[in-house]
Amino acid sequence: MVRMLLLAIVLASIAPASGRWHDLAQGISNGAIFLLFLLNGLRLPRHEVARGIGHWRFLLPLVIWCFGAMALTGKGFAILGAGVLPPVVALGFLYLGALPSTVQSATAYSSLAGGNVANSVISAALLNVMGVFISVPIISLLGGGAQLELGVNGLTKVFLVLILPFTIGQLLQDRLHGWITGHKYLVTWMDRISIAIAVYVAFSGAVAQGLWTVVGPDQWAILLVLVIGFLLFGFVGAWLLAKLLGLHRPDRIAFQFAGAHKSVAMGAPLAAVLFPPAVAGMVLLPLLAYHLLQLVASAPLAKRYAAHAPGD
Template sequence: MQRLIARLNIDPYLLLLVSTVALASVLPARGVFADIAGGVVDAGIALLFFLHGAKLSREAILDGARAWKLHLSVASLTFVLFPLIGLAISSIPGLGPELAMGLMFLTLLPSTVQSSIAFTAIAGGNVAAAVCSASFSNLAGIFLTPLLTALLITGKQGGFSTDPVVAISLQLLLPFLFGQALRPWIGSFVTRHKKVLGYVDRGSILLVVYTAFGAAVLEGLWSEVTPSELGLIAGLSLAMLALVLMAAVLMGRVLGFSREDRIVLVFCGSKKSLATGVPLASVLFASSQVGAIVLPLMFFHQIQLMVCAVLARRFAKAG
């Protein structure tokens, strides 16, 4: 089974996510247990961003700031081109309103960190720049994603509101800053135990997915989402990724980036973060909506890993 998963480029964590969705579909959290699970999720999200703050080196931020042209290029793909594509495809007929919101929300998220760096390294790109660019993207996403969500999604339903920004600041930004403040004392511990702490990272996401899908199932999610909608989400995700990848390659050539920096632009500019997106969705949307809204993100997450794994090997062979 492990060999088959590796051969198909399937992320084992995706299997855990699918299993969590299945569990939530059969045994959703109800009553008092739902209240307890919600409290645990809130604590887990705060811990997640606290650890992100503790892991991010200030020296890496300062060193990477020199490549501002590359970082701005990645940001333009992540927070400008992606949302423009999202506006175009979220109105395509055949999707329910919450799935359409999910596709739009997907395009507003920051880049991934771990997989962007890993694929850049495999392809022979500028790893230091990838670390900085992906980290900057996630920092910017704490502010830009809720703002863009308010402007392009929730603002259409009831007027623009700063409430999502306030919620993000209290639940995500404060723990992140607290982790940064404590980094001189706990940074080495976090670095030494990053594998163990990674389980906390991923476990928090699984908890959010379980509670979100459980709430959505109780609201009738699976009676509303059709197989044709799931197929349409997969097809749109693949098309969206292809457009951004082509734009990244073209932008890298036009701006005259080195081969190493073009690789960074391709892998950091084309991804969307599941680790950041799921907690953000749980804060920005009603609990009954979150399950449907993160469904497109789960599809895109696996598609981007499979496609980028192939691209990374091709970059490496081309030298």
């Protein structure tokens, strides 16, 4: 996935979709995003949603952390970066903070670290379902609607491209879940291609607006420092909160990875729907940097947890 994202960014930098080709690429991207959320609806079993909701002592604090503390901290980082970064790039920290957790990587690292995999899978999946419905209002509320296409047309687009396909997937789950389960490799590649297309189209708009000249080398350095700071807050804060709640070690590990990770699988398509083409790529910069660093940081952390797995 990381390689595909880097390839999409390089391709958008060398051969961005512009003019009438951008309109065509945007149409293809919208179709790919529709397919992505349809597949998400097909894959998440309804009984797992019900079972996950029942574990309120784990789930409720995680929801508050992910969509409350992380979103507010993202707003703080956006304010901090506003004076030294282009405004739309600084806005990307608010956008980053309001996104749900990843499903695949949070679960994979939780498993490697000896965490509670069942809680990790269910909580990350539920956070993504909730993110479809509440990330947009949070971003709009904390961002004051800046740069968002959230009029009637924007809300209609969110419904048609994100919520409708997910709902259709849930309704068709009994009929098609077996096919999805039997073609996991194909479905995984369809996911990755859909996300890469969304990133390519978003970055094409940003490149057309002079991305590589608007953001100078010193600003790239500042962006990286802020992303590392946000990453530290996510990982350390999630662990301390889980410990304060008295969760057992496997649950604390699952809580940390689900609470600190942020989803580019949700973020890239959502940005393509919410923001104008010239803005979406800029807004995604903090998310893409965070996504890469969270994978790099999680590997040694999971290995350390696995190597030092005493009793609670």
